[in-house]
Amino acid sequence: MHFSSFSDFIAMGGYGFFVWLAFGVSIVAMLMIIGESLYQRKSLKHYVHDEVKRKARIAAMKDKQRSEQEA
Amino acid sequence: MTHPLISLFQRDLALAYKQRAELLQPIMFFLLVITLFPLGIGPGPETLQKVGPGVIWVAALLSSLLGMDRLFREDFQDGSLEQLMLSGASLSWVVLVKVAAHWLSTTLPLLILSPILALFLNLTEAMYVSLIATLLLGTPILSLIGAIAVALTVGLQRGGVLLSLLLLPIFIPLLIFATSAVDAAALSLPYNGQLGIIAALFLLALALSPAATAFALRVSQN
Amino acid sequence: MWKWLHPYAKTEEAYKLSQTLLPWFGISALIALVAGFAWGLLFAPADYQQGDSFRIIYIHVPSALMSMGAYSAMAIAAFIGLVWQIRPAFMTMIAIAPVGAVVTFVALFTGAAWGKPMWGTWWVWDARLTSELILLFLYLGVIALYKSFDDKQQAGKAAGVMAIVGVVNLPIIHFSVEWWNTLHQGATISKFAKPSIATEMLWPLLISLFGMAMYIGYVTLLRLQNEIIRREAHRPWVIALMREDKE
Numbered sequence: 001m002h003f004s005s006f007s008d009f010i011a012m013g014g015y016g017f018f019v020w021l022a023f024g025v026s027i028v029a030m031l032m033i034i035g036e037s038l039y040q041r042k043s044l045k046h047y048v049h050d051e052v053k054r055k056a057r058i059a060a061m062k063d064k065q066r067s068e069q070e071a
Numbered sequence: 072m073t074h075p076l077i078s079l080f081q082r083d084l085a086l087a088y089k090q091r092a093e094l095l096q097p098i099m100f101f102l103l104v105i106t107l108f109p110l111g112i113g114p115g116p117e118t119l120q121k122v123g124p125g126v127i128w129v130a131a132l133l134s135s136l137l138g139m140d141r142l143f144r145e146d147f148q149d150g151s152l153e154q155l156m157l158s159g160a161s162l163s164w165v166v167l168v169k170v171a172a173h174w175l176s177t178t179l180p181l182l183i184l185s186p187i188l189a190l191f192l193n194l195t196e197a198m199y200v201s202l203i204a205t206l207l208l209g210t211p212i213l214s215l216i217g218a219i220a221v222a223l224t225v226g227l228q229r230g231g232v233l234l235s236l237l238l239l240p241i242f243i244p245l246l247i248f249a250t251s252a253v254d255a256a257a258l259s260l261p262y263n264g265q266l267g268i269i270a271a272l273f274l275l276a277l278a279l280s281p282a283a284t285a286f287a288l289r290v291s292q293n
Numbered sequence: 294m295w296k297w298l299h300p301y302a303k304t305e306e307a308y309k310l311s312q313t314l315l316p317w318f319g320i321s322a323l324i325a326l327v328a329g330f331a332w333g334l335l336f337a338p339a340d341y342q343q344g345d346s347f348r349i350i351y352i353h354v355p356s357a358l359m360s361m362g363a364y365s366a367m368a369i370a371a372f373i374g375l376v377w378q379i380r381p382a383f384m385t386m387i388a389i390a391p392v393g394a395v396v397t398f399v400a401l402f403t404g405a406a407w408g409k410p411m412w413g414t415w416w417v418w419d420a421r422l423t424s425e426l427i428l429l430f431l432y433l434g435v436i437a438l439y440k441s442f443d444d445k446q447q448a449g450k451a452a453g454v455m456a457i458v459g460v461v462n463l464p465i466i467h468f469s470v471e472w473w474n475t476l477h478q479g480a481t482i483s484k485f486a487k488p489s490i491a492t493e494m495l496w497p498l499l500i501s502l503f504g505m506a507m508y509i510g511y512v513t514l515l516r517l518q519n520e521i522i523r524r525e526a527h528r529p530w531v532i533a534l535m536r537e538d539k540e
Contacts, residue, residue: 002336009335013345015410022349022406023330026356026399030508033395037515044522048535051526219458223451227441236437237455240430241462244469251476272465279461283454286375290450 075160080168087176094138098180101134105188116193123192124202124253128246131181131206132213136235138177139217142169143288147225153292162285166222170214170281178210201256205249208269212245215273215280222287245272304521305530307381311514318511325504329355332497340494346410351497353403355505356396357421360428361463363393363509367435368460371453381517383449384524386456387439388516392509394432400425420474424467431459445524 003009012019087094108126109119146152146169155165185206189199220237227233252265333351340347367389374382404422405415416422435452442448525531 002338012348013339015344015346018346018406018410019334019348022403023334023352025402025406026352029395029399029402033392033512034515036391037512037519040519041515041522044519044526045535048522048526048532052532052536216458219454223438223454224441226447229441233437233441236430237434240427240434240466241458243427244462244465247469247473251473283458287451287454290447290454293444293447 075158076164076168079155079165080172083169083172084176087172093141094177094180097134097138097177098184100137101130101181102184102187104130104133105191109191119191119193120195120198120257123188123194124198124250124257125246126192127185127188127202128205128209128249131210132239132242132246134181135178135210135213135217136238138173139214139221139234139238140231141177142173142214142218142221143225144221147291152288156288156292162288163281166218166281166284166288170211170218170284174211174214178214182206182210195257197256197259198253201253201262204266205252205269208266208273209245209249212269212273212276213242215276216241218284219280219287222284222291224291225288226291226293245269248272302377302379302381304381304384304525305528307384308518308521308534311517315511315514315518318507318514322504322507322511325500325507327504329497329499329501329504333494333501337494337497338491343411346407349403349407350494351501353400353407354498355502356403357400357425358502359505359509360393360397360400360425362506363389363396364428364431364456364463365460366509367393368456371456374449375453375457380446380449380524381521383446383453384520385513385517386453387436387449388513388520389509390432390436390439390452390456391516392512394429394436396505396509397425397429397432401429418474420471423470423474427466427470428463431463435459 010016010020105126108122112118112122143152146155156162182203185203186199188194189202194202217234217238220234224234224237248265248268252262252269255262255265330351334348337348337351339345367386370382370386370389373379374386401422404419404425408417408419408422409415435456438455439448439452442451522531522535
């Protein structure tokens with residue numbers, strides 16, 4: 001262990017602000033792109049489900065029309 | 072009977088001559104940008120001499136981007152590009168001929184105007200000679216590499232800004248070597264090295280760009 | 294020789310493969326990055342010249358190296374796609390681009406945050422930072438080109454050509470910027486360029502480097518799957534898969 005106390009660790013020999021800024025912003029940016037990808041996945045899932053439902057509705061409507069015409 | 076590539080070359084030049092008013096616009100832009108700099112940073116002869124080469128080259132980059140679109144756009148829109156593709160002539164050669172005609176009609180006038188710039192920006196004679204040398208060797212690279220990006224964006228509705236976004240980062244090495252050649256000339260140092268590198272870049276672009284452009288045109292034509 | 298690649302030219306196989314690989318990349322990225330950063334921040338000795346500000350190296354250098362690596366990987370994927378007409382290769386290419394841009398941003402930001410205590414300003418036209426900035430523009434150009442096509446098949450090809458043009462230019466850009474830098478600036482920053490690295494500093498650096506590579510791989514796979522779902526949304530296997538996932 002290089003640092004003798006926790007506050008030493010946070011202070012980083014006087015460079016704390018820069019070290020933590022660099023690591024903090026980087027990690028946030030790296031997590032944000034993961035979050036964005038997962039969010040995309042979620043909306044894609046909704047999109048696929050909605051498409052399936054829409055197709056089912058269209059098919060149902062066509063069936064209904066056909067049976068009405070036959071009647 | 073003339074060779075089809077030669078008649079294509081003649082056709083492109085004739086078309087450019089007919090549209091000369093439009094061709095003048097990028098050159099006007101070039102002159103205007105150069106005029107803005109002394110007004111923006113002050114007319115001190117030494118300052119101007121110091122920033123001159125960089126300013127001229129940046130202005131040349133920007134104005135060449137303005138005219139770049141013409142390389143394929145009209146031919147793409149009126150379908151003559153498709154005819155050229157079907158004609159059986161090697162598309163790489165067609166590209167090379169079109170780039171050559173484009174360079175002659177858009178960039179050469181700019182080079183002819185350049186003595187005025189030397190006066191405007193207080194360049195010494197040695198600087199002027201090296202500037203002409205770098206422009207002569209460097210601007211064909213702009214046209215050759217630009218052709219690839221134009222071919223990629225030609226099918227898009229708004230390709231103009233995108234073209235600049237794609238091309239400017241790629242032009243950076245050329246800018247660096249060209250301005251440093253002129254800087255070296257200002258200190259009366261030899262600049263053969265820089266010219267050699269620019270010539271190497273030119274040969275690289277000449278070897279790779281026609282094939283890449285031809286491929287890109289096929290992608291755009293789908 | 295390329296026989297083993299062929300099954301993955303089908304999007305379904307590519308999806309399954311990325312599904313198998315995903316947890317491995319994710320877990321190793323998490324472990325390696327946490328271990329590398331913790332080792333670097335807690336246990337590695339401070340630099341005798343730069344003190345503890347030197348610890349930014351454990352994120353700056355991996356991200357700088359990997360941003361270049363990711364660009365090459367993107368160009369290789371584009372090349373495979375263009376030569377062998379493999380669709381998932383284009384999808385991989387466009388999956389890498391946003392991660393690559395983020396990693397390039399990380400390299401730029403950490404470089405600036407390291408530069409402030411070292412040089413006294415946030416931004417210096419140092420060779421590595423300038424190269425990274427241009428690299429960021431190249432990434433953004435590829436993404437912008439891809440986004441401006443409606444036909445994604447065409448978009449993949451066009452962005453692929455651009456990625457390859459960029460990768461041919463990357464060494465030239467790097468060399469020219471380095472040369473330009475030595476021309477305009479003296480030795481003031483050379484101590485930043487090559488810190489003498491002791492073994493106990495090197496190990497955490499290598500671990501973070503590995504972690505960064507795994508991280509890029511993880512996000513790429515995640516986005517590749519998204520791309521496959523988006524492009525194949527009407528295929529029965531995608532619909533079945535999405536239904537399975539909901540439960």
